[in-house]
Amino acid sequence: MRPPAASAHRAVTISDVAAAVGVATSTVSRALSQPGRVSEAMRQRVVAAANELGYYPNPQARSLILGRTQSLTLLIPDVTNPFYFGLIRGAQSQSKARGYRLLLVDTEELGGVEASYLDELHKSTDGVILAASRLSDDELAAAAVRLPIVTINRDVAGVPSVIIDTPAAAVQALDHLVSLGHTSIAYLAGPATSWSSRKRWRALQQAAKRHGVALQQLGPFAPTRQAGAAAADAILTTTVTAGLFFNDLLAIGALGRFAERGVVVPRDLSVVGCDDIFGADFCNPPLTTLAAPVEQAGRVATDMLLRSIQRRADGSAADGHHERLATYLTIRESTGAAPASTRSERPA
Amino acid sequence: MRPPAASAHRAVTISDVAAAVGVATSTVSRALSQPGRVSEAMRQRVVAAANELGYYPNPQARSLILGRTQSLTLLIPDVTNPFYFGLIRGAQSQSKARGYRLLLVDTEELGGVEASYLDELHKSTDGVILAASRLSDDELAAAAVRLPIVTINRDVAGVPSVIIDTPAAAVQALDHLVSLGHTSIAYLAGPATSWSSRKRWRALQQAAKRHGVALQQLGPFAPTRQAGAAAADAILTTTVTAGLFFNDLLAIGALGRFAERGVVVPRDLSVVGCDDIFGADFCNPPLTTLAAPVEQAGRVATDMLLRSIQRRADGSAADGHHERLATYLTIRESTGAAPASTRSERPA
């Protein structure tokens, strides 16, 4: 049973409730938010009246005095990139569980948008989760002084972060390819500003050296399906027999292009993606990929942020804790034995 | 050049700026929000000081007095359902363009969560976009009295809404199947509470009668990939040669199950999805589907909501305008000629 809606206009306030019960507003406030500090009888009368009148607290007024908004903000570069879906869900559910609301902002891959939001948000959110930030280390560190921040996949001193450990998994992927007989492999890099891409490339280089296989970097490519066609064409100018793609979006785009050009995956070329996004398991062929625990990352980031907010409230020093989430290789059907003949002889 | 951050703690307020310039706070307020009502010289001095000090307005304080929060809320049943991605993006970008922030809430397919949010949100958001609401007509109408609401795919008197016209496209899909020789077809229904599913079924029934083909409904099914396996098995107990699925998620799930059971699509069975979500074009085989203009729906809903908010502020009567967005059949590779032999003889 929903209480009767407040008459057309003015909303029900705490003083309406106070008047109805015949007490001071402070008593109502206490009864509602610090039940221990009023008599049980009073609490019940107040709660009854509040329900009766359809009273709901005004979060703005509360925020103004308390200095916290009970809302967190998730800044992501592109809401349509499925990689972030899990992040959104994880952050959303955890925020809700902790009694916070989640604001979602799409920065459209623009560092400038990111920076201006961080300035404006200052007062309207209690903390920010920054996914795949395009900001410089200095900008990030500066922002973190003013506002609790947790980054995802970005390692800046003094700024807590969740790191999805794809470099380690990328090495597993390389091992996998080497075990299948591949000796010449390409890494299709992400945006030049991507910290993850650089990290992964470095890890791959070392592993390639250890295995004694040839590894080359192509790109950078935008992390999109459209760019996948370009990545596919780039790889076809080389003689590699396998490609490690910056992410699944790029790999899926490439898969389509390979099909167009008559390149059969994995017979002619093996393809490895990254992230295990929605679709990676039902594309054609299903993608061997690095399964990033994205939703977990969203939850963990939220908890770290909440802890960081708490710490600030207590006046403790800021922390720069980093949480590293393991990522594992998931083998599906886009990788297979290296072709016997050299790749340059492939029909194309 | 970012202004120097405010010293560790207290945020810069309008009175800090006023003190710096040596004027009253009201002057600063006017200079910043009603530039016309202050001398140009004064405006410049104030703006300079504000930048100097790193002043940003406190939206909470402003909301409190203005009675609007400059934020809209998008309530969706499941953030991980790719159908909503476009909606999120459309609503997000349009909100931003109009100077509003977007709050995202996942109701987890629960009507109760939806209802309680509508109550609480009352004061913290200026309006709500309700996608695929699980609420009853009465509940919706009641909520719309208290708060500007726009629904998506839900037709309730007095509540403005955006209707993605899938029934019309479903009829196109039926025509398509009939033209391919299918005479016995199944509709794999969505949740019983889904208004869209019911509407579509009704439109299909009429069209089937017109064509003189047999149409049966199976389900209801959850709108998920998992449920797709159940839907696939259900369809295999019948002799239909084609299935129209409630949405792409369900269809993609079914595609996987068909592959497992050796049913070749479209040779043995034609499959039609709905929504054209991310993945519909690269699953195996690519899905014939009804391409819903989802991102547009998000933008349109946002604009309608803003208009509705405006109308309320002006004291005009509430409107119940409905915007219908055309949806078209997109033919890909999951539909083909009806098998010559009857489906019950299919290898399985």
Added chain:
DNA sequence: CTGAAAGCGCTAACAT
């Protein structure tokens, strides 16, 4: 064109 003062809804001392 600018200043003084009141007040949005709520909470937190400080009384009693």
Added chain:
DNA sequence: ATGTTAGCGCTTTCAG
């Protein structure tokens, strides 16, 4: 245990 009072940061009468 409850009432009184002040004030969070801002906008807006109302004066001048």
